[in-house]
Amino acid sequence: xxxxxxxxxxxxxxxxxxxxxxxxxxxxxxxxxxxxxxxxxxxxxxxxxxxxxxxxxxxxxxxxxxxxxxxxxxxxxxxxxxxxxxxxxxxxxxxxxxxxxxxxxxxxxxxxxxxxxxxxxxxxxxxxxxxxxxxxxxxxxxxxxxxxxxxxxxxxxxxxxxxxxxxxxxxxxxxxxxxxxxxxxxxxxxxxxxxxxxxxxxxxxxxxxxxxxxxxxxxxxxxxxxxxxxxxxxxxxxxxxxxxxxxxxxxxxxxxxxxxxxxxxxxxxxxxxxxxxxxxxxxxxxxxxxxxxxxxxxxxxxxxxxxxxxxxxxxxxxxxxxxxxxxxxxxxxxxxxxxxxxxxxxxxxxxxxxxxxxxxxxxxxxxxxxxxxxxxxxxxxxxxxxxxxxxxxxxxxxxxxxxxxxxxxxxxxxxxxxxxxxxxxxxxxxxxxxxxxxxxxxxxxxxxxxxxxxxxxxxxxxxxxxxxxxxxxxxxxxxxxxxxxxxxxxxxxxxxxxxxxxxxxxx
Amino acid sequence: xxxxxxxxxxxxxxxxxxxxxxxxxxxxxxxxxxxxxxxxxxxxxxxxxxxxxxxxxxxxxxxxxxxxxxxxxxxxxxxxxxxxxxxxxxxxxxxxxxxxxxxxxxxxxxxxxxxxxxxxxxxxxxx
Numbered sequence: 001x002x003x004x005x006x007x008x009x010x011x012x013x014x015x016x017x018x019x020x021x022x023x024x025x026x027x028x029x030x031x032x033x034x035x036x037x038x039x040x041x042x043x044x045x046x047x048x049x050x051x052x053x054x055x056x057x058x059x060x061x062x063x064x065x066x067x068x069x070x071x072x073x074x075x076x077x078x079x080x081x082x083x084x085x086x087x088x089x090x091x092x093x094x095x096x097x098x099x100x101x102x103x104x105x106x107x108x109x110x111x112x113x114x115x116x117x118x119x120x121x122x123x124x125x126x127x128x129x130x131x132x133x134x135x136x137x138x139x140x141x142x143x144x145x146x147x148x149x150x151x152x153x154x155x156x157x158x159x160x161x162x163x164x165x166x167x168x169x170x171x172x173x174x175x176x177x178x179x180x181x182x183x184x185x186x187x188x189x190x191x192x193x194x195x196x197x198x199x200x201x202x203x204x205x206x207x208x209x210x211x212x213x214x215x216x217x218x219x220x221x222x223x224x225x226x227x228x229x230x231x232x233x234x235x236x237x238x239x240x241x242x243x244x245x246x247x248x249x250x251x252x253x254x255x256x257x258x259x260x261x262x263x264x265x266x267x268x269x270x271x272x273x274x275x276x277x278x279x280x281x282x283x284x285x286x287x288x289x290x291x292x293x294x295x296x297x298x299x300x301x302x303x304x305x306x307x308x309x310x311x312x313x314x315x316x317x318x319x320x321x322x323x324x325x326x327x328x329x330x331x332x333x334x335x336x337x338x339x340x341x342x343x344x345x346x347x348x349x350x351x352x353x354x355x356x357x358x359x360x361x362x363x364x365x366x367x368x369x370x371x372x373x374x375x376x377x378x379x380x381x382x383x384x385x386x387x388x389x390x391x392x393x394x395x396x397x398x399x400x401x402x403x404x405x406x407x408x409x410x411x412x413x414x415x416x417x418x419x420x421x422x423x424x425x426x427x428x429x430x431x432x433x434x435x436x437x438x439x440x441x442x443x444x445x446x447x448x449x450x451x452x453x454x455x456x457x458x459x460x461x462x463x464x465x466x467x468x469x470x471x472x473x474x475x476x477x478x479x480x481x482x483x484x485x486x487x488x489x490x491x492x493x494x495x496x497x498x499x500x501x502x503x504x505x506x507x
Numbered sequence: 508x509x510x511x512x513x514x515x516x517x518x519x520x521x522x523x524x525x526x527x528x529x530x531x532x533x534x535x536x537x538x539x540x541x542x543x544x545x546x547x548x549x550x551x552x553x554x555x556x557x558x559x560x561x562x563x564x565x566x567x568x569x570x571x572x573x574x575x576x577x578x579x580x581x582x583x584x585x586x587x588x589x590x591x592x593x594x595x596x597x598x599x600x601x602x603x604x605x606x607x608x609x610x611x612x613x614x615x616x617x618x619x620x621x622x623x624x625x626x627x628x629x630x631x632x633x634x
Contacts, residue, residue: 050620167530174524178517185513192513223560224553392592393602399564400580404610407576408620416568424561431548450516458510
């Protein structure tokens with residue numbers, strides 16, 4: 001089979017000693033980054049992008065994606081032991097993970113989380129290997145209207161499905177697009193929204209925004225509860241792992257459900273965060289009554305569901321990233337940005353022009369996740385000990401590292417200030433329940449979405465009908481409209497079906 | 508053949524943002540939002556830790572303009588560990604001096620990624 005040949009080729013590329021070493025370094029860094037609150041997959045990758053300038057693109061993307069896998073594995077350590085989500089998607093894990101840890105079952109909880117991740121990774125990687133090339137071939141037929149249609153679908157999926165208030169998500173998205181327009185307009189070369197100020201001419205770099213929004217913002221949010229990171233001590237033992245195998249056999253349906261939800265949400269851009277919440281909700285609904293009681297008090301399935309979903313989403317987020325150039329999650333957005341910086345054009349042509357890059361990446365996803373599982377199972381207590389560093393030492397270090405990351409992007413002092421401002425914005429917006437992810441996605445994709453729209457309108461000589469007519473754009477736009485309006489359609493649908501009186505499924 | 512000019516997209520987005528905000532305000536006033544209010548904006552006593560993190564961080568950035576990132580980091584780390592952490596001078600110096608120096612060595616010498624030097628940083632770190 002063509003795909004298997006390509007995969008073997010990719011394994012040869014990814015198996016080169018340099019790349020293997022890079023992968024291992026990436027995983028370790030990723031786990032550390034995932035464990036530390038404030039630093040997450042997205043800004044961990046962002047901070048290290050400048051480092052990748054000296055590497056060949058294959059090694060660079062292997063490093064970044066392994067950081068991603070590592071951070072996925074590591075994020076749950078913080079949630080389970082400290083009740084602090086090391087990543088936004090790890091919030092759902094705190095619901096059952098921390099209670100389990102308090103009950104003395106920390107090792108079992110951690111092991112469950114790690115293996116849940118492995119299952120999600122497995123499904124996601126299979127999807128990546130077999131689905132991505134198919135999608136790429138299909139995507140070669142995409143023109144500007146189709147690209148715009150996909151973008152519309154992406155953002156309306158956020159508005160309609162993610163978060164508690166669709167209007168707020170819409171505002172956040174629009175805000176992100178406005179920020180993306182600051183600076184030089186890509187299509188006409190004019191300056192926009194600079195108010196005559198030179199620093200604004202360069203616009204806002206998404207890496208700086210990520211570090212600020214998700215890094216500093218998250219730190220500020222965490223310390224509200226107090227200037228401390230307290231945690232439960234843990235030691236992983238063999239019995240924990242064997243218990244987990246038993247748990248996995250018992251709750252295999254939850255694992256499968258979680259992984260599926262994850263892969264679906266990562267691919268149809270949403271990301272690990274909504275995926276984890278959805279999976280938790282679905283798993284809870286699907287449980288027998290006594291089990292349902294236990295959810296929130298320390299039920300193993302309450303860990304299996306969100307963790308497998310989060311990792312499945314993280315892995316499958318790479319699919320639209322390399323095939324369509326649309327990142328499925330904030331971290332994938334950062335990696336996408338990296339691709340563009342390295343001079344690679346994400347999209348279907350990538351499969352054609354640079355097969356060693358693409359298949360090297362896919363192959364590294366296979367072994368990266370396996371290495372990740374081994375590393376994290378073996379060294380979980382060591383990683384958890386990192387968090388035992390006293391707050392007064394750890395916190396300024398984190399800020400220092402973030403500042404390095406922000407500056408390294410463009411060698412501009414103003415970026416460090418932007419980082420602080422974004423941190424404030426991130427903290428503020430999160431308090432007011434505005435979702436940061438679509439804002440970030442809008443910042444990354446703004447230029448692409450805008451030029452797709454403008455080119456389409458040029459093609460159609462100003463007529464908006466172009467977005468409704470070709471065979472691909474029309475269903476995309478219709479799907480976008482339906483999903484975007486889902487929060488208002490869903491109650492109507494439910495009333496029609498006669499299931500009135502049920503509370504709306506928040507997530 | 509001309510498409511929409513540069514102002515079109517930001518304008519449309521701004522209209523969406525403002526309209527959305529108006530809806531959010533109206534929802535909040537009428538209490539119909541899907542997110543219930545009533546919680547205090549910051550948990551009791553929460554502003555103090557936030558400011559304790561944010562203001563010194565801004566101070567570090569300000570210092571960076573003057574003496575460069577690495578020296579600023581040393582001062583920031585030292586001040587923070589001493590004042591907020593309350594550790595003795597030995598611990599403070601043992602942490603706040605070597606760590607930025609290690610980063611300096613890794614980033615400046617190995618990765619060759621320069622960090623801001625500020626106005627006087629070049630004189631202080633002369634290697």
